[in-house]
Amino acid sequence: MTVRCEESAGDPLITQRATVRVTAWAEERDDAKEIARLAHAGLIGHPGDADVLSVRQVEGVVVEEKGEHADRRASFSVLVAQRPSRPDQGRSEHE
Helix, strand or coil: CEEEEEEEEEECCCEEEEEEEEEEECCCHHHHHHHHHHHHHHHHCCCCCCCEEEEEEEEEEEECCCCCCCCCEEEEEEEEEECCCCCCCCCCCCC
16 A cells, blocks of 8 residues: 655645545455555544544545556545644653
């Protein structure tokens, strides 16, 4: 499985958005599709947390129909909205 950020935008002080594409490979079409569906469900079901505001579907699970990897690769895209990272995040008070 691969995860790739295809595009990012937003105001770094307010909200950042990233289009994320997830691709699953398997020897069989149904297996590739099932792996992608499980990853899709996990991302879409993300309730949000301190860093991620929301995850929304851009493109549902699609199996590649043509090319070298036909029927062995399935992918989908989601839009992730996140809070901007703060410069002090991850540092201890003693640094």
